[in-house]
């Protein structure tokens with residue numbers, strides 16, 4: 001196995017009487033998709049922010065030298081009183097050409113001149129993803145990237161995320177509540193409830209007693225390996241390979 005992009009050892013955070021994170025150790029490698037699942041308030045966003053260096057935390061975090069990270073936060077509400085087009089927003093974070101290319105890659109090149117505050121939830125999710133990939137990150141950190149995306153768009157966006165992993169050969173760490181869609185695309189699931197309850201390949205985690213205690217029996221999840229006879233365009237339309 002190659003050297004991890006990022007390694008965390010013994011991360012712990014206590015706020016007042018609440019233990020938010022307790023002795024979390026985790027490593028993410030290039031080319032893998034790691035999904036953190038867990039109930040509301042279980043510390044998922046806090047863990048991501050700690051790994052990004054946005055909050056101080058007890059423990060050790062080692063990032064590969066020069067590591068480039070792209071981040072899609074859980075919540076981002078553009079200020080409606082602040083005029084800002086999509087392309088000017090992207091220009092703030094990447095060069096113009098890189099921003100345009102990223103916008104095209106996430107399938108909404110036509111949103112280039114629109115006002116950020118007028119975008120739908122799903123369009124905004126794609127713009128934030130474009131911002132995160134524009135600088136060609138080694139590690140993509142996505143905190144519930146599907147919020148605001150409708151059910152048909154969810155699968156398309158997960159296909160896109162998996163494709164980006166291959167194109168950028170980056171590692172991906174994501175938080176999601178959508179077990180059904182997430183599990184099929186994930187290499188490793190980390191089940192978090194302030195501490196790591198269990199982790200491993202999706203089919204193994206889904207049978208772990210700690211997972212069953214948190215989420216119940218999810219035998220409805222399609223965790224068997226299967227092959228699609230079609231691909232998806234960025235807009236979600238099926239493309240059949242005849």
Ligand SMILES: Nc1ncnc2c1ncn2[C@@H]1O[C@H](COP(=O)(O)OP(=O)(O)OP(=O)(O)O)[C@@H](O)[C@H]1O
Pocket residue numbers: 015018020038039040041042043044045046047
């Ligand atoms: N700076 C802080 N001070 C005190 N409590 C905090 C702080 N940051 C987070 N918490 C608390 O820690 C807990 C975990 O928060 P976090 O946002 O990490 O959970 P989460 O698993 O991402 O939740 P959700 O699924 O609802 O998004 C929550 O109870 C939150 O209120």
